[in-house]
Amino acid sequence: MKRASFLLAVLLTGCGTLPQPFYGNPGPAAAKLAVPPAPVLMVPTPSTALLGNDAAPIYARDLAGQLAAYDVPSVAGPVQKDNWHLQITATLSGNKVIPSYDVIGPDGKSYGKETGKPVGAKEWADGDKTALAQTASADAPSLSKLMTRINANIQHSNPHSLENRTPRIFIGTITGAPGDGDTSLPTDLSRALQGPNLEQVKDKQQADFTVTGKVKATPQGQGKLLVELDWTVRDTNNRVAGKVTQIHELSQSDVSPYWGDVAAAATKEAAGGILSVIQNEILKKTSKPEPAGK
Template sequence: MRHISLWFALLLAGCGTLPQPFYGNPGPAAARLALPPAPVLMVPTPATTLLNDAAARTFASDLAAELADYDVPSVAGSIQKNNWHLQITANHDGNNVMPRYDVIGPNGRSYGKLIGHPVPAAEWAKGSPTILAKAATADAPALSKLMTSINARVQQSNPQSLENRPPRIFIGTMTGAPGDGDTTLPMDLAHVLAGPNLKLVSSKQSADFTVTGKVKAPPAKDGQMLVELDWLVRDQNNRVIGQVTQIHMLRQNDIEPYWGDVAAAAAKEAAGGIRQVVQNAILKKANPPAVKPK
């Protein structure tokens, strides 16, 4: 899993009524972004590769493992509904065997084809694990690039893709806040987060991303408490893709019984980090990383 750290250094507000403790205090965690999961590519045991059944299963397993190393979520196994799969065939070409690959979508359509590297026919016929592993290693980089290209085409042609509409955000619960913070903080976040490039929705099921929060506020000492706010951003698979953390020393009467201006300041500061997490998630999905060297 890859992570990108984003640091938000915003200026303290020069004017206004106090307290405004969270302005300029996004915290060290800022917004950590992980690559969202992609659909699984099934690699079934091929039937027409000039290999016996055992060798064909080995080749499918080798190829799935190699593709996974190139950030293509791949599993050796039978074709499954709603998943993509890789159809593998092979044919003779003189003294060589040419593996051929066809990427099949959940709708049964072919989305891209590739001819693999030639393998000496005599070696291929033996079906040795070494030869099959070398063939999988040789063809995985080009297959990974093909999958990236297919993903980009599919996303651009889908009107419901995040490339073609504003992301939908659901603001979930806040927990652990003293006073009225569990109610006030998400309500203030809703006021400042919505905009022309981001749409708030009323249900988690219809959202692309969900934001929830946790507050850590240990008992006050001498009227002061170190308060930590963690805003978590999750994707549709409930996977945490980013976190915005805010830390500040507060007086107990700043947030008990009412958060007031403190909640407004915290929400405004957090909104910038949350927007950045969402934007980077969209960009990451639209522009997958280049094929990494092994």
């Protein structure tokens, strides 16, 4: 079964014991989590860093790789809308080159600067691959700390940030399920999502996120059904924040007339994916300031 190519498919693995047959019998396609990736720090090829046309993209890749090793999601590539980027420059000081870094937010403003370690001017100008790799390795730790400080400052200074309060979720309708699934699935999902990480509300207008579901049951013969559950998480602007898809082969009797323990197992499995979608979206929202006056 094909999914849109831009979705990130991650195998959901379970722990503990869930009722059969849903858990432990994943069927032909298993369970997939589809969410947009968290926002990344783009590292574009520097044009004012005293590097040649061949060396500049190499250094961008080296630095992005080193930052990723310090848990800073980084990709070498051009500046992209809604993502942060790192502006790299360099100055000559005697026989040394001093790299400089400027963290630019999605709004085009500078949020922090860092000066790198000196590197030999000749090696830098020649694009010596060893020197470039060593410089990236030397400068990545301080840059990762700078990103941590920037993120903390933004979160703490924004009273509307979801990082400073519990996100509110509204569980909407489930459609297309055989048997009593349209009723039992949202009920069991509400139970599965209970906990300190989310506040469930009964009014959609009060929610930060809304979850709805669609079920498609395709007969496979011999009393079997291929059941696909698609959970969609939307934000306050009705924009899709992410999706969780589950695909399992079940017997007709497992879901008709009652889903029973199968609904509890399915929603418990889906809850982890839904939480991941929400956490990724919160990360995106808190990585840049709220507009003035909001």
